[in-house]
Amino acid sequence: MKSCKKIVxxxxxxxxxxxxxxxxxxxxxxxxxxxxxxxxxxDNFEEALKRALHAGVVQAEVLDAKEEYAQDFLxxxxxxxxxYEGVYPLLSALSRPLIVEKLVQAAAQIGADAVAHGCTGKGxxxxxxxxxxxxxxxxxxxxxxxRHWGMTREDAFAYAQGKGLNLALKPGTLYSIDENLWxxxxxxxxxxxxxxxxxxxxxxxxxxxxxxxxxxxELTIDFEQGVPTALNGTPMPPLDLIAxxxxxxxxxxxxxxxxxxxxxxGIKSREVYECPAGVALIQAHKALESxxxxxxxARFKAQVETRWAELVYEGKWHAPLKQSLDAFISAxxxxxxxSVRLKLYKGTLQVVGRRSPYALYDTNLTxxxxxxxxxHTAADGYLKLAAMELATLARVHAGQSALTQxxxxxxxxxxxxxx
Ligand code: ARG
Numbered sequence: 123m124k125s126c127k128k129i130v131x132x133x134x135x136x137x138x139x140x141x142x143x144x145x146x147x148x149x150x151x152x153x154x155x156x157x158x159x160x161x162x163x164x165d166n167f168e169e170a171l172k173r174a175l176h177a178g179v180v181q182a183e184v185l186d187a188k189e190e191y192a193q194d195f196l197x198x199x200x201x202x203x204x205x206y207e208g209v210y211p212l213l214s215a216l217s218r219p220l221i222v223e224k225l226v227q228a229a230a231q232i233g234a235d236a237v238a239h240g241c242t243g244k245g246x247x248x249x250x251x252x253x254x255x256x257x258x259x260x261x262x263x264x265x266x267x268x269r270h271w272g273m274t275r276e277d278a279f280a281y282a283q284g285k286g287l288n289l290a291l292k293p294g295t296l297y298s299i300d301e302n303l304w305x306x307x308x309x310x311x312x313x314x315x316x317x318x319x320x321x322x323x324x325x326x327x328x329x330x331x332x333x334x335x336x337x338x339x340e341l342t343i344d345f346e347q348g349v350p351t352a353l354n355g356t357p358m359p360p361l362d363l364i365a366x367x368x369x370x371x372x373x374x375x376x377x378x379x380x381x382x383x384x385x386x387x388g389i390k391s392r393e394v395y396e397c398p399a400g401v402a403l404i405q406a407h408k409a410l411e412s413x414x415x416x417x418x419x420a421r422f423k424a425q426v427e428t429r430w431a432e433l434v435y436e437g438k439w440h441a442p443l444k445q446s447l448d449a450f451i452s453a454x455x456x457x458x459x460x461s462v463r464l465k466l467y468k469g470t471l472q473v474v475g476r477r478s479p480y481a482l483y484d485t486n487l488t489x490x491x492x493x494x495x496x497x498h499t500a501a502d503g504y505l506k507l508a509a510m511e512l513a514t515l516a517r518v519h520a521g522q523s524a525l526t527q528x529x530x531x532x533x534x535x536x537x538x539x540x541x
Contacts, residue, residue: 126236135170138240162303211400218250249437257440305397331469348455371398375469
C-alpha cells in the first residue's frame, strides 16, 4: 500500500467500503474520513455514518449532490439518449464523476493526500473513479483496497464480522446494489447465472408487470431545448421531475433491464437494472427529436450517442472527445422543444403523441387526402436520377453475362468491357 497520512474514502455504507475502513487503517496507519454522496439512493445515511464511525473513521459526512446530479449529469444523458449497448442508461457510470468531484473538493478542504474507493479490480467503476481523479487531481494518491485485499464477498463479510463491524446486510442476500436517482443496478448472488430469472427480491423501484395496475396511465412531458421542464402540465425542476417519473413508471413496471453486458476490462457480465426514469425520459426525448431533427442530424446523432455512451461507460467523462461530442449534442437541442405523451401499462411504455412548434412534419406534404400540396410531377425527374445508377449497373451486368456466355460457348472470345 502506498503511504499517506489522511484519506478521504468514498463511502457507500456497503460491505466493501465498510470493510475497507479497518483494512486501510491497518495497511497505511492513516486517518480516514468517510464521505457519503447522496445522489438519490434510498439509503439511511444516518445509519451509514454511524457504521463508518463505528468502523474507525475520524469523521463521517454526507453531502447532498442530488440537484447537481440531475442538472449536470442526467440532463446531458437525456440529451444524448444515453444507452450503453442500446439498453443500459448508465446509472452507475454517470454518478461516479460527480462523486469524484466531491472527493477532490473534500480532500482539498481537509488537507487529505489520498482518496480511496471500494471498487474491485474487474468492474468498470474503478475506471470511472480513477480516470476522473487523473483528470481532476493527479496529485492525489489513489487507494483501491478491494482490488488488493484478495477477499471474496464472503471473505470480506467474515473479515468484517471478525472486526465487529455493523453491516447492513445478512449473509445469503449478497446482491451488490448501486442506486441513485436514475435507477438501480443489481449484481451478484443468483443473478450470476444468466439462465436464472431475476428473483422478485432483486427489485425495489419497479413493480412486476403482472402486478402493475390494470388501468393504463398517461404522462405528458414538456421539453425546452432538450430539457424536460414540466410533467402533466406542471413545471418542475429536473430533480423533482425525474423523481416523479421514476415513481410513476416504476409503479407500472416500466424500466426493468436484463442485459449481458460487455465490461470495459473484457468480461461479459449479467447486469440487472431497474431504471424507470431513465427509460421513460430517454424514450420521450427521442420521440421529440424524431419530430424536429433533420434526417442527417438524426442519423449522425445516433452515431454520436453510441460513442458518447461508450466514453461515459469507460470512465472518460472528462476526456476531450466526450467534451467535443457534448458540444455537438448541445447544438442539436436548440429546437427540441415541445411535448410528448407516454402511455404506461403493465410493464410497457408507448409514445402515443408528440408535438412541437419546430416540428418538421407537414401534413400538407404528408397527406393522401385533401390539402395535398406535394408536387407529384417533381418525382419524375427525381426518380430518373435516383434510379440511374442501378439502371446502369443492370445494363452492365446484362452485357457482361451475355459475353461470359459466349466465352463458354466457343472458348475463344474474351469478354470486353462494355463501352
Ligand atoms: N455494470 C454497471 C456499470 O458498469 C453497473 C455497475 C454497478 N456497480 C456496482 N458497484 N454494483 O455501470
